[in-house]
Amino acid sequence: MAVFGYIFLAREKEQLMPAGVQESGLLEYAQSAGLTVDKFITEENVALRSSFQQRREGGGLFRAVQSGDTVIVMRAEWILGSVRDASSLLSVWKKNGVSLFCVNLETNITLAEKRKLLIYEGGSGLVQKLLAALLLCEGSEHDDTIKATEQIQKRKGKYRGGPVPFGWEVNKKCFLVQNPEQQRIIRAIITMREDHWSYRDISEKLKEDFNLQLSHERIRRIFSSSQEKEETEE
Structure with missing residues (x-):
C-alpha cells in the first residue's frame, strides 16, 4: 500500500504555493494520519481547471494507484478540476479502494457520500469547503x-x-x-x-x-x- 504526495505548481499566480512548502505540509499531514509518504509527484505548468486524469503526472498517478493506496494533496481544487471531473475521479477511486486526503479539508474524501457531497448535501462544513474548492475551479473557466x-x-x-x-x-x-x-x-x-x-x-x-x-x-x-x-x- 503506497502513499503518494501530489504537489501542484499552479499556472495561476493566486494558486501558486512553493513546492517546498507543499512537501512539508504533506509530510506533516501524513504523519498526523499515521502515514508515511513513499513518493512525491510534482505537476507543473498545468491550468487549475484541467482534468486530473488528462494531466501528464496526474494521469500517470491516476492509472498507477491500486487498491489500498493513498494520495495526499494540499488543496482539493488542485486535484478535482471541476464538478464533473471530481465526480468521475471520486467514483473511480472509491470503487478501486484508493484514499484521497485533502489537507485543507482535513479528511479522506473518497467516501460513500461522494454523490451527496457533489449534488445533494448542503449543510455540513465539509460540503461547503468542497464546493468552495470546486467553485474556484469553475471560476477559472469564467x-x-x-x-x-x-x-x-x-x-x-x-x-x-x-x-x-x-x-x-x-x-x-x-x-x-x-x-x-x-x-x-x-x-x-x-x-x-x-x-x-x-x-x-x-x-x-x-x-x-x-x-x-x-x-x-x-x-x-x-x-x-x-x-x-x-x-x-x-
Missing part, C-alpha cells in the same frame, strides 16, 4: 465561458422565436444566453447518468431536490442534446 457564449451568440444570431432550449433564456438584446439554474440542473442530470441512474429515477430526484417536474422523456432529450453540443464543440 473568461473561457464568456468567449464560448459570445461565439455561440454570433453563430446563432439573434433569437428569432420558437421553443427556447432547456438551459437557455433570451436576454434583453434577444440573444440566447445560459440560464444558470437550468445549467446546474443539466450538470446534475449528466452526473447522475454517468452514475447509471435511469431517466425515471432522475425525474424523481429532480422533483425532490429542485421541486422541478420533468418527464423521463424530457430528461432523455435534455441529456441527448447536451451530449450533441459537446460533440459539436469538440
Whole structure:
C-alpha cells in the first residue's frame, strides 16, 4: 500500500504555493494520519481547471494507484478540476479502494457520500469547503465561458422565436444566453447518468431536490442534446 504526495505548481499566480512548502505540509499531514509518504509527484505548468486524469503526472498517478493506496494533496481544487471531473475521479477511486486526503479539508474524501457531497448535501462544513474548492475551479473557466457564449451568440444570431432550449433564456438584446439554474440542473442530470441512474429515477430526484417536474422523456432529450453540443464543440 503506497502513499503518494501530489504537489501542484499552479499556472495561476493566486494558486501558486512553493513546492517546498507543499512537501512539508504533506509530510506533516501524513504523519498526523499515521502515514508515511513513499513518493512525491510534482505537476507543473498545468491550468487549475484541467482534468486530473488528462494531466501528464496526474494521469500517470491516476492509472498507477491500486487498491489500498493513498494520495495526499494540499488543496482539493488542485486535484478535482471541476464538478464533473471530481465526480468521475471520486467514483473511480472509491470503487478501486484508493484514499484521497485533502489537507485543507482535513479528511479522506473518497467516501460513500461522494454523490451527496457533489449534488445533494448542503449543510455540513465539509460540503461547503468542497464546493468552495470546486467553485474556484469553475471560476477559472469564467473568461473561457464568456468567449464560448459570445461565439455561440454570433453563430446563432439573434433569437428569432420558437421553443427556447432547456438551459437557455433570451436576454434583453434577444440573444440566447445560459440560464444558470437550468445549467446546474443539466450538470446534475449528466452526473447522475454517468452514475447509471435511469431517466425515471432522475425525474424523481429532480422533483425532490429542485421541486422541478420533468418527464423521463424530457430528461432523455435534455441529456441527448447536451451530449450533441459537446460533440459539436469538440
